[in-house]
Amino acid sequence: MLNKNQLLKFLSYKLIRFVLLMILVAIFSFVLLDLSPIDPVNAYLNQAAVSESQRAILYEYFGTGVPLHIKIFHWLSDLFHGNLGISLIYRAPVINIIFEKSSASIVLMALSWLFSGIIGFFLGVVAGKNKGSWIDKAVKVYCYTIQSAPSFWVGMLVLMVFAVYLGWFPIGFGVPIGVNSSDATFLEWASRLVLPTLTLSLVGLAPIAMYTRNELIQVLSSDFVLFAKSRGESGWDLIKNHGIRNILLPAITLQFLSFSELFGGAVLVEQVFSYPGIGQTAVAAGLQSDVPLLLGIVLFSAIFVFAGNLLADLSYYLIDPRIKENEIND
Amino acid sequence: MDNKTKMIMAGVAVVAIVLIGAFAFMGGSNDDDPAHLRVAMHSNIAEPKAGFNPLTGWGCGHQNYNPLVQSCLFKTDVNGSIVPDLATGYSISGDGKTWAVDVREDVKFSDNSTFDAEDVAFTFNTAKKTESELDLTNIENVTAINKTRVEFNLVEPRSTFIYDLRYVGIVPSDSYDNSTYGGNPIGTGPYVLDHWDKGQQAIFKINDNYYGHKPYFTQITLLFPEESTWLELTKSGEVDVAPVATSALNQTVDGYKFVEKSAGRAQGVSLPYLNDTGIVYNGTMKVGNNVTADKSIREALNVGINRQVICDDVFAGHATPEYTGVDTRDFANPDAKVADNDVEKAKQILKDGGWVDTDGDGIVEKDGVKASFSLYYPPDYLDRQSVSTVFAEQAKQLGIEVKLVGADWDTIYQNLYSSAALMQQTSPDPYKSVYQQYHSKEMDGFYMNPNLYNNSASDKLMDDAMHANDFNQANSLWSQSALVNGGGWGPAGDAPWVWIVNYDYNYFIKDGIDIGNQPDGLGNDVLINICEWTRTNSTA
Numbered sequence: 001m002l003n004k005n006q007l008l009k010f011l012s013y014k015l016i017r018f019v020l021l022m023i024l025v026a027i028f029s030f031v032l033l034d035l036s037p038i039d040p041v042n043a044y045l046n047q048a049a050v051s052e053s054q055r056a057i058l059y060e061y062f063g064t065g066v067p068l069h070i071k072i073f074h075w076l077s078d079l080f081h082g083n084l085g086i087s088l089i090y091r092a093p094v095i096n097i098i099f100e101k102s103s104a105s106i107v108l109m110a111l112s113w114l115f116s117g118i119i120g121f122f123l124g125v126v127a128g129k130n131k132g133s134w135i136d137k138a139v140k141v142y143c144y145t146i147q148s149a150p151s152f153w154v155g156m157l158v159l160m161v162f163a164v165y166l167g168w169f170p171i172g173f174g175v176p177i178g179v180n181s182s183d184a185t186f187l188e189w190a191s192r193l194v195l196p197t198l199t200l201s202l203v204g205l206a207p208i209a210m211y212t213r214n215e216l217i218q219v220l221s222s223d224f225v226l227f228a229k230s231r232g233e234s235g236w237d238l239i240k241n242h243g244i245r246n247i248l249l250p251a252i253t254l255q256f257l258s259f260s261e262l263f264g265g266a267v268l269v270e271q272v273f274s275y276p277g278i279g280q281t282a283v284a285a286g287l288q289s290d291v292p293l294l295l296g297i298v299l300f301s302a303i304f305v306f307a308g309n310l311l312a313d314l315s316y317y318l319i320d321p322r323i324k325e326n327e328i329n330d
Numbered sequence: 331m332d333n334k335t336k337m338i339m340a341g342v343a344v345v346a347i348v349l350i351g352a353f354a355f356m357g358g359s360n361d362d363d364p365a366h367l368r369v370a371m372h373s374n375i376a377e378p379k380a381g382f383n384p385l386t387g388w389g390c391g392h393q394n395y396n397p398l399v400q401s402c403l404f405k406t407d408v409n410g411s412i413v414p415d416l417a418t419g420y421s422i423s424g425d426g427k428t429w430a431v432d433v434r435e436d437v438k439f440s441d442n443s444t445f446d447a448e449d450v451a452f453t454f455n456t457a458k459k460t461e462s463e464l465d466l467t468n469i470e471n472v473t474a475i476n477k478t479r480v481e482f483n484l485v486e487p488r489s490t491f492i493y494d495l496r497y498v499g500i501v502p503s504d505s506y507d508n509s510t511y512g513g514n515p516i517g518t519g520p521y522v523l524d525h526w527d528k529g530q531q532a533i534f535k536i537n538d539n540y541y542g543h544k545p546y547f548t549q550i551t552l553l554f555p556e557e558s559t560w561l562e563l564t565k566s567g568e569v570d571v572a573p574v575a576t577s578a579l580n581q582t583v584d585g586y587k588f589v590e591k592s593a594g595r596a597q598g599v600s601l602p603y604l605n606d607t608g609i610v611y612n613g614t615m616k617v618g619n620n621v622t623a624d625k626s627i628r629e630a631l632n633v634g635i636n637r638q639v640i641c642d643d644v645f646a647g648h649a650t651p652e653y654t655g656v657d658t659r660d661f662a663n664p665d666a667k668v669a670d671n672d673v674e675k676a677k678q679i680l681k682d683g684g685w686v687d688t689d690g691d692g693i694v695e696k697d698g699v700k701a702s703f704s705l706y707y708p709p710d711y712l713d714r715q716s717v718s719t720v721f722a723e724q725a726k727q728l729g730i731e732v733k734l735v736g737a738d739w740d741t742i743y744q745n746l747y748s749s750a751a752l753m754q755q756t757s758p759d760p761y762k763s764v765y766q767q768y769h770s771k772e773m774d775g776f777y778m779n780p781n782l783y784n785n786s787a788s789d790k791l792m793d794d795a796m797h798a799n800d801f802n803q804a805n806s807l808w809s810q811s812a813l814v815n816g817g818g819w820g821p822a823g824d825a826p827w828v829w830i831v832n833y834d835y836n837y838f839i840k841d842g843i844d845i846g847n848q849p850d851g852l853g854n855d856v857l858i859n860i861c862e863w864t865r866t867n868s869t870a
Contacts, residue, residue, distance in 0.1 A: 037740050042776075045463050047739070047754075049762040049778055054465035061461035091380040091512065100528070164562050171559065171566045178368050178551040180525045180533060274555050276529030284379065 007317075014313070018306055022299065029298045030075060033291055034068050040289035044089070062088060062289070075295070084299075085292035089284065094296035097281065102300065105270070105277030109262050111197045116204030117255040123205065124212025124251075129239055131217055139213065143206040151265045155199040155272035162195055169195050196273045200265050204258060211254055215247040252315050259308025263301050364865045366549040367843075370563055370572040372835060375855060377554035381512015382523055382532070384499030385457045385464065388512070389855075396858045398534055398550070399440075400499025400517035401542075403431060403450065404492065406858065410660075410758075410849035412496050415542075416445070416518065418478075420495075422799050426487025431495065435478050438539040439502045440522045447474035452503030454482065460508070466494060487797045489804035493759035520545050520861055530554075545861040564838045571843070571856060574836040576713045579646040586838040594659070594851025596652045597717055597754045598829035599705060600781040601628050602747055611773045616748035617782070621703045624696070626683025627730065631828045632668050632821040634676025634728040635721060641831050644716040649833035654812055654820050655767070657832060658851040661760050661808035666820020676728045687729055694729040702731035706745055707752040709736030717830060718752050746780040747773065753780060758851065760808045765792050768811070768819040768826070783826040787814045842867035 040062040041055060050058075059065060078085055084094035127139035146154065163171045169191055175181040176188045216239070219225060225242050233241065267279030274280075278297060285294040371377075380386040382399055389397040396405075405415040420431040437445040451472040458466040468491070470483040484491065502516050515523050520542065521534035534550045555563055557575050564572040564583050574581075574588070582588065606618035621627055637651035650657075653667040685694035685701055694701045707718040715736065722732035732750070742751055757763045769792050770784035788811045795807035812820035819826055837856055839845065846862030 039740055039743075042739060042743065047777060048463040049755075049757065049766050050463060050465040051467055051766075052774065053467040054463075055776070057459075057461050057467075089379045091386060091509070159559075159562065164565055167566065171562050171568060175527050175530055177531060177553060177568050178366055178533065178549065181527045182525075271556070274530065274559060276527065280529055 010317075014310055021306060022302060025302045026076065026079065026295065026299060027072065029295055030072050030291075031068070033289075033294060034071070036289070038289045040064060040088070040291070043288045063291070075292075084296045087285070087293040087296075088290045089288050090290075090293065094292050097293060098278065098296050098300050101276065101281045102278040104275070105266055105279060108193060108196055108200065108270075108275065108277060109266055111193065112200030112204055112265075113255070113258070113262055115197065115201040116258075117208060117251075119201065120205030120208030120255075121212050121248075121251055124209040125216055125239065125244070125247075127209065128213040128216030128220070129243075131213075131220075136213070139209060143210045146203055146206045147210075149203075150268070151199065151203045152268040152272050154203055155196070155269045158195055158199050158202070159272060162198075192275075196269050196275050199269050199272075200262070203265055204262065207258065208251060208255055212247055212251050215250060216243050219243050219246045249316065249319055252319070253312045256308045256312035256315065260301075260305045263304060363549070364867075365547055366551070367547040367571070367863070367865075368551045368553065368569045369857065370553045370555050370560060370569045372573040372856070373557050375554075377529070377532075378512065382515040382526075383508075383512040384501065385453070385460045385508070386462050386512060388515075389497070389499060395497060395855045396860060397499040397517070397519060398521045398857065398860070399515045399519045399523055399537075400501065401519040402496055402499055403433070404496040406496065406849055408847045408849055408859070410851065412492055416450075416500060417495070420492075424799070426489070426797055426799050427484045429482040429484070429491060429495075430475070431480050431482070433478050433480065434541065437518050437541045439516050439518055440537045440539055441502070441505065441516045442539065443502055443504050443516075445500070445502070445518055446477040447480040448477075449500055449503045450474070450480045452506065453498060453500045456501075456506070456508075457498055464498065466498075487799075488761065489796060489798045489801065490759050490761035490765075492801065493757075493761070521550060524549070543861050546864040547860070550857075550860070570840040572838050574838055576645065576716075579648055579836065583838055585841055587841060589837045589839045589845070590648055590834045591837070591848060591856065592650070592658065592850045593756065593833060593835040594758065595754060595756045595835075596655045596657070596829055596832045597714065597752065598652065598655055598827045599631075599718075599721060599750050600746070600753050600827050601631075601703075601750050603781045603783045603824075603826045604747070606748065611747065612775060615744055615746075615773070615775060617773065619703055619748050620699055621701055622750060622781075624683060624685075625825065626679050626685060627701060628825040628828070629668075629821075630676040630679045630683075630685075630728055631725060631730065632825050633670060633672050633679060635724045635828065635830070636671040637830055638671070639724075640717055640720050641833075643720055644713055645831065645833050648836055649831045652829045652832040655755060655827060655829045656760070656763050657829075659758060659760070659763070661764070661805040663809040663812040663820055666812035666818065666822045668821045668825075673727060680729060685729070692726070692729060693731045700731065701729060702733065704733045704735050704745070704749040705752065706735045706737050706742045706749055708739060708742065713833065714752050714754070721752075721828070721830065743775060743777060746775075746777065747782055751780055753777065760795065760804075764808050764811065764819075765796060768792070781826050783819060783824070785814075785817050785819070785824055788812075788818050788823075 041058045041064060044058065044062065063071060075085065086092065087094050087097055090097050123139050127136040130136050159171070163169050170176070175192065176184050220243065225238065228238060228242055266277060267282055269275070270277045270279035271283060278300070282294065282297045285297060378388040382388045384397055384400050389395040401415050403415060403417040404412045407413045416433055416437065418432045418434055420429060422429050431450070433447055433450060435446070439445055451474040454466060454469060454472040457464055458469050468485050468488055470485050472480060472482050474480050482491070499517060501511065505516060513526065518541070520537055520540045522537045523532060524535040525533040530553070532552045536545065536548045553569065560572050560575050561578045561581065563569050564586060567585060601622035602619035603623060604618040605623040606616070606620050609617040611617050641647060641649040641651060651670070654662060656662050680694055685696045687694045689695070705718055705722060707714050709715050718734055722734055725732045755763050755767065766778040768779060768783050768788060770789050771779050773782065791807050791811035791814060795804045795811065798804035798807060812818045813823045817823045842865050844864045844866055845856070846859050848859050
């Protein structure tokens with residue numbers, strides 16, 4: 001049984017770390033952004049010709065020239081009141097934009113995360129079980145290749161093959177062109193999710209497959225498997241009874257820790273597929289020096305990655321009874 | 331592999347095949363109404379992130395433009411002339427500081443409210459205060475005299491004010507709310523915004539209240555894709571109009587015709603006009619360059635390079651040589667041009683200017699200074715990079731060394747006053763393309779008059795042009811300022827720039843679509859005459 005007090009202690013410890021992390025991330029990213037050489041007014045104007053007086057109006061709007069410590073103070077105090085500010089380029093509250101954009105990304109990221117985890121684990125097990133065979137070699141070659149290929153490049157390949165040459169899927173965008181998105185059918189919507197999800201999954205499954213493969217090989221060469229073999233167990237039963245149980249937990253942990261890569265991958269993939277998610281928004285905010293929006297997204301991604309780590313910790317707690325014992329007896 | 335594994339793998343394969351099969355039949359769009367139009371917008375009309383609001387970014391600024399939802403006081407006709415739209419006429423006071431504009435009285439906004447002079451006054455007074463690239467700081471105030479007459483009081487007389495009246499879409503004074511208007515715009519234009527999937531597409535439907543000629547297309551979908559996906563988008567057949575990237579200029583796509591439109595978009599190299607006297611502006615920006623400040627260097631480059639070759643090599647012929655930066659405008663001065671591709675003459679100019687190759691390295695020198703300078707360009711544009719490269723190669727044939735530096739815009743701004751930079755301009759408004767470009771100014775670190783060109787005779791003519799009351803008289807004065815007493819900003823004058831090309835905007839337009847007659851040099855909005863567009867075959 002789970003000890004409630006212990007769990008409470010665990011969670012409050014995490015909460016304190018979370019708050020500290022957020023404050024540090026907030027300050028650090030603000031200072032970094034302020035030090036960046038981008039002139040937000042020039043970035044906004046994009047070489048449009050305006051007079052000095054119009055430029056002055058824009059400088060005031062973008063807050064250029066306000067001392068750093070005053071800007072940080074204003075921003076942090078707004079943040080404590082739950083106000084992330086107004087996006088300069090969208091001219092709408094940052095929180096609304098993040099909410100709107102991330103809902104599209106969450107579906108994409110969740111599906112890719114699930115597929116890359118399940119397929120990656122499956123491939124890893126198959127490869128590990130058949131170590132040295134053609135299937136193992138094929139999985140290895142695939143994983144090494146995909147690990148060293150940038151995800152936007154993989155995305156462009158997928159786009160060219162499946163959308164341009166084969167014409168099976170639409171070329172991009174999250175909705176059918178010329179159709180009101182609320183009139184779009186589920187299939188129309190889903191078909192636009194396939195290629196970005198496929199790309200993210202293809203890229204994401206490599207680490208989990210390689211890791212699972214190595215773990216399984218190790219487990220299979222351990223004493224207790226030798227013992228089981230000597231008792232006559234073999235084939236899938238052996239893997240199922242002794243292998244999977246031992247490698248599942250680290251695999252799950254790894255999968256939760258991959259949240260950060262997932263986020264980074266989504267930024268690139270959304271760009272390639274013109275998919276209107278948080279990744280595209282982050283790029284736009286960064287290129288135009290939209291400080292409130294970019295900081296909002298940074299905080300959001302920090303929460304996202306923190307949640308991944310927390311879930312990984314919790315999964316230890318809930319899945320492996322030995323760890324639960326240890327923590328409780330601390 | 332035992333049976334279980336095989337079964338699982340077979341199962342996965344079956345599911346995959348079924349899924350792919352299911353999706354295979356639904357690749358294209360279901361929208362096949364011939365009266366619907368799907369347009370991938372050129373990258374210079376980005377999706378307005380703040381919404382379709384002319385006061386915060388939708389079409390405001392510098393292009394010849396059709397804001398679809400809104401209409402403007404004036405518009406551009408097929409000859410490129412500015413003609414009344416919401417306005418019926420205008421007059422300018424003797425001192426040039428008051429413009430009175432009469433407006434139509436038969437116009438309703440798309441929400442059925444009535445348009446009158448009050449809306450015009452409200453639009454301009456609000457736009458003046460709004461933080462955007464729309465620069466109306468020369469307006470003192472705008473007042474509605476009665477329902478059909480509005481008066482603009484200017485800080486300084488400005489003959490180019492007509493361009494501001496041409497470009498600002500009119501919004502309704504009754505319902506305008508700066509924070510919500512962009513997502514729910516109300517205007518007097520031919521279309522209304524029906525639906526907007528942010529980051530993807532905006533769908534417009536016909537405005538039943540539109541006072542002008544009703545367009546053939548009842549629905550327009552605007553897409554805002556990345557330049558890298560233009561060609562794929564065209565090949566997939568999902569759009570009716572898509573721009574052609576420079577890298578795809580020699581491609582053809584079945585079912586589409588290639589349409590070329592002069593953009594009036596000039597690219598050229600700005601050369602620092604002042605000598606290096608050790609001045610450093612703002613602690614970081616060096617001012618002056620002893621090589622480019624020498625007139626014979628600037629003249630030799632203007633005469634010696636082969637502009638046609640650059641048009642052919644970089645733009646596959648979809649460009650025309652550009653000499654003054656405003657060749658295609660009404661206020662251009664043909665006398666200010668020079669004949670180019672004359673290497674011998676260029677070498678002679680250098681020789682006469684005292685530039686001789688004494689050490690035999692192919693680069694000329696004068697008083698121990700090598701004819702060498704840096705040229706900054708933004709490397710994220712393929713065309714600008716290519717133009718810079720070919721320019722540098724050609725300069726070398728003349729004995730001038732051009733060192734190429736690809737850099738971001740903030741770095742380019744830092745080096746404008748001491749190095750050459752590849753710049754580009756579009757505006758048909760002489761205030762922007764002549765006055766701001768060449769009128770002497772204080773250093774300020776920005777891109778207007780980047781080389782600090784300075785000629786008091788030119789300045790005087792430009793000031794006169796700004797203050798002229800008569801449009802034609804103003805155009806004549808702008809034209810004269812390019813060449814005055816052997817000086818002026820044209821290549822035959824002081825030659826502060828080497829203008830090189832005027833490139834075209836190119837589109838793939840689906841067979842059967844007739845885009846009517848468009849004015850040339852219109853910048854980049856292919857939709858400027860959308861009300862004339864039709865589809866002559868019925869297969870969308």
